[in-house]
Amino acid sequence: MSKTTLAIIAAVSAASGAAVTAAMYSTRTEKRVQVVASSTTTSTTSTTSAPLPVPPASILAPVDPAGLFQYGFPGPVADLATRSALISSFDRRLRNPSWVAEHITPASLQQEGGDRKNSNFAEDPSIPEKYRGKLKDYFRSGYDRGHQVPAADAKWSQEAMDETFLLTNMCPQVGEGFNRDYWAHFEDFCRRLTSKYPSVRIVTGPLYLPKRETDGKWRVSYEVIGNPPNIAVPTHFYKVIFAEDGTAGGQVAIGAFVLPNAAIPNEKPLTDFEVPVEAVERASGLEFATKLPLQRRKRLCADTTCSLIIKEYAERQKTSAVEGPGKQPSAPTRTSPRNASA
DSSP states (O other): OOHHHHHEEEEEEEEOOOOHHHHHOOOOOHHHHHSSOOTTSOOOOOSSSSSSOOOOOOOSSOGGGGGGGGGGGOOOOEEEEEOOOEEEEEETTEEEEEEEEEEOOHHHHHHHOOOGGGGBBBBBTSSSSSOOOGGGTTTTSSOOEEESSOOGGGGTTTHHHHHHTBBEEEEEEIIIIIIIHHHHHHHHHHHHGGTTEEEEEEEEEOOOOEOOOOOOSOOOOEEETTTTTTOOOSSSEEEEEEEEOOSSOOOEEEEEEEEEEEEOOSSOOGGGGGEEHHHHHHHTOOOOOOTEEEEEEEEEHEEEEEEOOOOOOOOHHHHHOOOOGSSOTTSOOOOOOOOOOO
16 A cells, blocks of 8 residues: 555545544543533533533523533543553444553663563453453454554563553454564564664554445445454554654654554565554544644654564464464464564
């Protein structure tokens, strides 16, 4: 997929704007209820910067749509979780995270306080049961439980590593050729950035992009796994990387990448998946660098070499647990780097 095509897809797929983004970042919908539950003829200040619209004083509205909020606010609700290893925002409709943010440094990657052999995949009890991704959803699905924040980025403590195994940090990912190969090499690239940058912040998440059908029209189509169907299978994944120079108010090298949820040849250049940050924003409905002045920004792949080092993970694929419920029983036994040592 060319960068031009991706930019077009990202623009077409952005069905939501700033209002939806603001709602996703709201962690307490009750505040919104308090704002609108008073009266439509009284101007109040909402939790956002813009005041709620009110009818002109000369018009006596015969209806009160805001009366609905006496029964509760419909949403959307974003489950924002702040943990030691990551911060995430969960999408209840798709049963996947909207984004997961992490921070890695040379010191954090050198510490060895956690061992993934002591970590287990787990459902996230902070999510209401009816919206929760389930372990059974991955059973015989043919997809890996793909970490958004890799376990290897959180090995500085056992608690931090355990947090990366919650299903709110997972999305269904193609295994062979992607999660266990190209995506794992991409994660390794992110870790290697700490050899040049003292602080690296990464936002990772799924995308559901449209493709042109034979009739010439663009449509969004994705699989849903589970019985009954529960978790959406993303068509693509993104990473937005902020490589900081370590000084207050210093330069930040930004890189944005969008990869298809499909097998990718290891020889494929990483720069083929580089896109403008704005393309990811339009595709996801999120915002990533609105408070970072242009004069502080640098393009990551112009500031450093964006290339993968292809590693052979066979020696790390020993006898630890394979994908478990997410693996097809008939598939050859092979432990994913993301579920063994990545």
